[in-house]
Amino acid sequence: MSAETPARPRREGPRLAWLRGLIPLALLLAGWQLLSTDPLRFPPPSRWFESLQLLMTQDVLLPALGHSLVTFVLGLGIAIVVGVSLGLVIGSLPRVDRAFSPLFDFLRGLPVPVLVPVTILLLGVGLGSSVFIVAFAIVWPILLNTALARRTVSSVRMDSARMLKFGPIATLTKIVIPSVFPAAMVGVRIAASLGVITTLVVEMISGGRGAGFLLMERQARFDSPGMWGVLLIIGVFGFLLNLALAQIERRVLRNHPGSASAA
Amino acid sequence: MTTVTPEATAYAVDAVGVTLPSAAGKLEILKDISFTVGEGEIVGIVGRSGTGKTTLLRVLSGLLPATAGTLTAGQKPVAGVPDGVVTVFQDYGQALLPWRTVGRNVELGLEAAGVPRDERRDRADEALRMVHLDGKRNDYPWRLSGGMQQRVQIARALALEPRILLMDEPFGALDALTKASLQDELLQVQQRTGATILFITHDIDEAIYLSDRVFVISGSPGQLTFEIAPGLARPRNQLVTRAEPAFLAAREELTKALG
Amino acid sequence: MSSARAARLLHAANPSGILVIVAALALWQIAVATRLLDLRYLPAPSEIAVEAGALIASGKLFVDLGHTLGTTLAAGAIGAGIGIALGIVFGLFQTFRLYTASSIDFFRTIPVTALVPVAMLIWGPSNMSEIVVAAYAATWPILINTAGGVRSIPTRLYDVAAVLRLNRPALLMKVVVPAAAQQILVGLRLGIVTALVLAIVAEMLINPRGLGWGVISAQNALVPERLWAYTLTIGLLAYLLNMFLVFLVRIALPGSARQMADAR
Numbered sequence: 001m002s003a004e005t006p007a008r009p010r011r012e013g014p015r016l017a018w019l020r021g022l023i024p025l026a027l028l029l030a031g032w033q034l035l036s037t038d039p040l041r042f043p044p045p046s047r048w049f050e051s052l053q054l055l056m057t058q059d060v061l062l063p064a065l066g067h068s069l070v071t072f073v074l075g076l077g078i079a080i081v082v083g084v085s086l087g088l089v090i091g092s093l094p095r096v097d098r099a100f101s102p103l104f105d106f107l108r109g110l111p112v113p114v115l116v117p118v119t120i121l122l123l124g125v126g127l128g129s130s131v132f133i134v135a136f137a138i139v140w141p142i143l144l145n146t147a148l149a150r151r152t153v154s155s156v157r158m159d160s161a162r163m164l165k166f167g168p169i170a171t172l173t174k175i176v177i178p179s180v181f182p183a184a185m186v187g188v189r190i191a192a193s194l195g196v197i198t199t200l201v202v203e204m205i206s207g208g209r210g211a212g213f214l215l216m217e218r219q220a221r222f223d224s225p226g227m228w229g230v231l232l233i234i235g236v237f238g239f240l241l242n243l244a245l246a247q248i249e250r251r252v253l254r255n256h257p258g259s260a261s262a263a
Numbered sequence: 264m265t266t267v268t269p270e271a272t273a274y275a276v277d278a279v280g281v282t283l284p285s286a287a288g289k290l291e292i293l294k295d296i297s298f299t300v301g302e303g304e305i306v307g308i309v310g311r312s313g314t315g316k317t318t319l320l321r322v323l324s325g326l327l328p329a330t331a332g333t334l335t336a337g338q339k340p341v342a343g344v345p346d347g348v349v350t351v352f353q354d355y356g357q358a359l360l361p362w363r364t365v366g367r368n369v370e371l372g373l374e375a376a377g378v379p380r381d382e383r384r385d386r387a388d389e390a391l392r393m394v395h396l397d398g399k400r401n402d403y404p405w406r407l408s409g410g411m412q413q414r415v416q417i418a419r420a421l422a423l424e425p426r427i428l429l430m431d432e433p434f435g436a437l438d439a440l441t442k443a444s445l446q447d448e449l450l451q452v453q454q455r456t457g458a459t460i461l462f463i464t465h466d467i468d469e470a471i472y473l474s475d476r477v478f479v480i481s482g483s484p485g486q487l488t489f490e491i492a493p494g495l496a497r498p499r500n501q502l503v504t505r506a507e508p509a510f511l512a513a514r515e516e517l518t519k520a521l522g
Numbered sequence: 523m524s525s526a527r528a529a530r531l532l533h534a535a536n537p538s539g540i541l542v543i544v545a546a547l548a549l550w551q552i553a554v555a556t557r558l559l560d561l562r563y564l565p566a567p568s569e570i571a572v573e574a575g576a577l578i579a580s581g582k583l584f585v586d587l588g589h590t591l592g593t594t595l596a597a598g599a600i601g602a603g604i605g606i607a608l609g610i611v612f613g614l615f616q617t618f619r620l621y622t623a624s625s626i627d628f629f630r631t632i633p634v635t636a637l638v639p640v641a642m643l644i645w646g647p648s649n650m651s652e653i654v655v656a657a658y659a660a661t662w663p664i665l666i667n668t669a670g671g672v673r674s675i676p677t678r679l680y681d682v683a684a685v686l687r688l689n690r691p692a693l694l695m696k697v698v699v700p701a702a703a704q705q706i707l708v709g710l711r712l713g714i715v716t717a718l719v720l721a722i723v724a725e726m727l728i729n730p731r732g733l734g735w736g737v738i739s740a741q742n743a744l745v746p747e748r749l750w751a752y753t754l755t756i757g758l759l760a761y762l763l764n765m766f767l768v769f770l771v772r773i774a775l776p777g778s779a780r781q782m783a784d785a786r
Binding site (some may be wrong): 018019020021022023024025028041095098099100101102103105106109110111112113114115117118120121122193196197200201204205212215216218219224227228231234235238239241242 | 536538539540541542543546561563564620621622623624625626627628629631632633634635636637638639640642643644718719722723726727734737738740741746749750752753756757760761764
């Protein structure tokens, strides 16, 4: 039988297993290095690092990465603030929730790239419009997850709050927020992954500065080792971010069994 | 042990043992199991939870290889699922394919055997008739009661005309009344087809009612510690047979053997 | 129609939801018409509608729509072929999983949009670049969901397949694929929606065709009504495509599989 039989548990250290899965990637890079046949389109990885080093000394690489990071962090921060607060409001007013959900469905389904030209037309190119687009695009998982969690806060808990004579602020901070926290956390994780992609897309389409723009620019200048190098950095960043978020989520959710998640 | 003439042996089990890897190293689940079962016999296997009865059935069905001893089914050594042996499981909900109708579920084994479509339909209909579900061929399993679903699984096995039918607590998930009617249905089926039946059950009364012989597996590792042939008259009857002195005596002995 | 049934239908149509959208459009129209919102590049909905009408009448909108939608569906089909096959392998074989999981995670988290310039480098400004990128993007959700569906098959079904003596192809076609079907379909929906986004990005950046290119050329020509018209068309396309796919998934599964899925 090809499927594993349940009576055979595997005892592997989790750290080792993780690394083992990277073998295909390592093989790909090694093979690429050795067999490079098309130096214009597929330069060997060693040359990527040369180009990246050059970009670094030209003081191009780090500012670009920094710009992207700032855009991403600001966009995510705004999305968290708006998403959680709006989510709490909407979650506590079911009729408002229902009334706004078709509009929200439409807005959150808007593909991110099409937001860029319209926003630039209205707000111009710059950090402001980039941050706005990122925040607008990624607020939805946080908002919807928070709203859903708020909607499903058990009435027993709310009754306990009333019984203990909590005022509205105490109810909010001691009961509501801790209850919605796990679902909101899941939403933040989804939003963060989305945020990396969105930041990239915005920079690629709108020009300006940042890693996305740098990627396009390297390709336009036929600096393909530089392009692949920047791509590698972006890939590694996304991968590490995902891992970090997964760890945070696991640790945070350990004390919150059975948390709900939407979107 | 009752002797059976070699040509009519369904199973010959000799010093079979099973050891499996586990979290704490190797675990011996079954040890030194030996018995023979004649064709057409009904054998019930009882024992406390965790004594390895299901493991024994999986070995007999070819799903799990024995790690010690030898095992033949119909004179041939068992390696993989033997010819003419079909197993029926306790969890009918998981064992039936929910996206197929009753009829197509019953035909599944026949499809695998490459039986042509018309013959498949006839054999499936015949099997459903044997378990009194002829009108249900186009229903989906989730529409049926638990008892009916189990009958569908049995029909699926019967459609293959097995020489040996293995059953793992077939009626364990059913209520008492359904259980009783299915027990009688099983006896009728066995009479018509002459199949050999080995089944696991927690219910001592059920074991005595249905079987020619009852085996007790106990201990850790599980061993065949006790065997009894109650010698009850056939055809069985739920009320009469269960009141026979031989029945009560067998129940007493088995209860003692189970400890 | 009984009044109770009428009330239920009315409720399902979500009148307050429609009201909110209509109100938002009306507010927009009024704000621009009364010069309350007087941004140079913010036209009123009525002006956008006029421009959209012109695009439809000239047929251009449909040509562009056809290109984008066609590319999306083709990319979805390619992604399905690769994603389902690989997903089944990934789901069934633990050894394969152990030796590839982290690599797949790495490739999966590379933002696909970052590969658009790569495609440009390799295939130039062509339909090929667009389809490759969109298909690549579609493959991942399909692969992940297929693997997930396969892994969640009840182990009992493998026992059943063994005792009924199904050979390997029969096991796959008669048990594994139908059991994983619902989650495979979810993956397909996500894959197609993702393919749409990437097709648009490609059209905006490297392949001058389709709705994405319509947005960019309107931007370059400084015709804001057209820009908004194309933007809203894309939004509508995304919304309707998603709804349609949800509907297809719902009717594609026979009632029994839905039941099994609900039970799970």
